Amino acid sequence: MKRLAGVLLLENQGEILVIQRAQHLRFQPGYWSFPGGGVETSDGNGSKRERAAKAALRECEEEVGIALDNTAFTSLRLLGRWQTPTYAEPGFDTFFFLLQIDGDRPRVDANPEVATWQWLSPTAFRQQWQKAHKIASRPVLEALEAVEQPGPPRNHNSMEVRDFLCMGGQALYLPLATATLPPATHTNCVLLPTPSGFYLVDPAPIDPKERKLLFQCVQDKVQRYGPPLGLILSHLHYDHLGAAQWLAERLKIPILASRATDEDLRSGAGSGLSAGGASGGGVVTIERYLQEGDRFGVWRVLETPGHARGHLCFYSEVEQTLICGDMCAGRGTILIEPNQGNMSHYLHSLQRLADLKPQLAIPAHGQPLANAAIVLGELRDHRLRREKKILRSLRNHPSKTAYQLTPMAYDDANPSVWPLAALSVESHLIKLAEDGLARRLGDVWLAVDD
Numbered sequence: 001m002k003r004l005a006g007v008l009l010l011e012n013q014g015e016i017l018v019i020q021r022a023q024h025l026r027f028q029p030g031y032w033s034f035p036g037g038g039v040e041t042s043d044g045n046g047s048k049r050e051r052a053a054k055a056a057l058r059e060c061e062e063e064v065g066i067a068l069d070n071t072a073f074t075s076l077r078l079l080g081r082w083q084t085p086t087y088a089e090p091g092f093d094t095f096f097f098l099l100q101i102d103g104d105r106p107r108v109d110a111n112p113e114v115a116t117w118q119w120l121s122p123t124a125f126r127q128q129w130q131k132a133h134k135i136a137s138r139p140v141l142e143a144l145e146a147v148e149q150p151g152p153p154r155n156h157n158s159m160e161v162r163d164f165l166c167m168g169g170q171a172l173y174l175p176l177a178t179a180t181l182p183p184a185t186h187t188n189c190v191l192l193p194t195p196s197g198f199y200l201v202d203p204a205p206i207d208p209k210e211r212k213l214l215f216q217c218v219q220d221k222v223q224r225y226g227p228p229l230g231l232i233l234s235h236l237h238y239d240h241l242g243a244a245q246w247l248a249e250r251l252k253i254p255i256l257a258s259r260a261t262d263e264d265l266r267s268g269a270g271s272g273l274s275a276g277g278a279s280g281g282g283v284v285t286i287e288r289y290l291q292e293g294d295r296f297g298v299w300r301v302l303e304t305p306g307h308a309r310g311h312l313c314f315y316s317e318v319e320q321t322l323i324c325g326d327m328c329a330g331r332g333t334i335l336i337e338p339n340q341g342n343m344s345h346y347l348h349s350l351q352r353l354a355d356l357k358p359q360l361a362i363p364a365h366g367q368p369l370a371n372a373a374i375v376l377g378e379l380r381d382h383r384l385r386r387e388k389k390i391l392r393s394l395r396n397h398p399s400k401t402a403y404q405l406t407p408m409a410y411d412d413a414n415p416s417v418w419p420l421a422a423l424s425v426e427s428h429l430i431k432l433a434e435d436g437l438a439r440r441l442g443d444v445w446l447a448v449d450d
Helices: 050-066 071-075 122-130 138-148 208-220 243-250 259-266 343-355 371-396 401-411 416-432
Strands: 003-010 017-020 035-040 077-083 092-100 114-120 154-158 172-175 187-196 197-201 228-232 253-257 286-292 299-303 312-316 321-327 360-363 438-441 446-449
Touching: 003 050, 017 050, 017 122, 035 050, 050 071, 050 092, 050 114, 050 197, 077 138, 092 138, 092 208, 114 122, 122 138, 138 154, 138 312, 172 208, 187 360, 208 243, 228 243, 243 253, 286 446, 343 371, 343 416, 360 371, 371 401, 371 416, 371 446, 401 416
Parallel strands: 003 092, 077 154, 197 228, 228 253, 253 286, 321 360
Antiparallel strands: 003 017, 003 035, 017 114, 077 092, 172 187, 187 197, 299 312, 312 321, 438 446
16 A cells, blocks of 8 residues: 655635646546555654645645745644555555645646646635545545644544545445446446435446445435435446345335346347446346436436447536546446447447536446546547557458457557457457448458558
8 A cells, every 4th residue: 555645734814735737647637636646665763643734835845836944844633544445546645744835835836737826715725625526535524624623633534434525516326346347346336416305326246245335335424415216227237236126125226227238138138248247236127217317316318329239328517517437447448249239329429428518427336537528539530540450450351260369469568468458459340341441351350442
């Protein structure tokens, strides 16, 4: 577990310097936090707290150009220490410190790791976070709360009780262990609040302990959000619906999905590599079909075929928040299998979602994504670049199978992913054939002259 440190700089008007992480960063790009970073060997040999304090001051100078003298070290107040849950990757052990700034606000000279910055009061930040205008993790909110409610340092270890999480806005999500496609290990069950109660998207686990946790967490939300009204399936794959029938029977609520999802499940589909090889969860009885334009409070149903023909997303224009199922992932990749998905439809759906300009996307796997419109657009562009590489490989090496083309089209990837990548290559070849740029001859493919 990597050790981190951050510093909350509090000026005389009660405002704190907050920064937005740059989009190119691997961890939580677009999220809001405080100046900080990793504890390094150069931060000395003292206690964990002392080394973290030195790291916070060093990172403050490196990230935002604010150099603090030696007296700042003794003036730092520890607000708390937060460890990421055991199921979260990567794992962090983060110390947050508070430093009161006397006199004028210091000049901010941010480095490329900072997209932008602001001075805001804790209350103003929380209000923007509640509207999903600021995306931030729970420790950031709790550190701000600790500024307003002074007390002993707060301590949250990695073994604390699991519950629904929120990175901004009203939607919550609960990561639950499933047999999904690696490297992902969990599927997010998303809670959508409405004026009359709430819906749950993708109740996935088969494991009895994970099901018990889900049921208890749902029960705990009734007092605040009202009764559970229904379970929604984003699509057919078993790593998204393993607990659906089980939970529906216990809560006495219906299961909702697209008509295509119901038809595919009735035909025996739902497993395969896209589901990580997951199987079962029993027979799922879908009682109501969802279609484009249906609403649950502020949440609008969007038909987004591609990964699966009956795939659905849910969008709130009010919060610019997208519940995106398997359209993209916070961890791992999205597989488009030729027998269940359609690459042309998938790319069209990605563009459509990007055009909505969502600020936050909650995928089925991995952490929520800030600057979601950018992420969706970049994912589509990445797929199209890969497609051009596949076509170039085909022109240079005609009469090849998708599997034979994969090492050339994915020469920048670890060979261990080539068997899965071959399925994406075939899906791209099918799209190229639809576009008149390739044709199949038995098991092999040929490029068509422009």
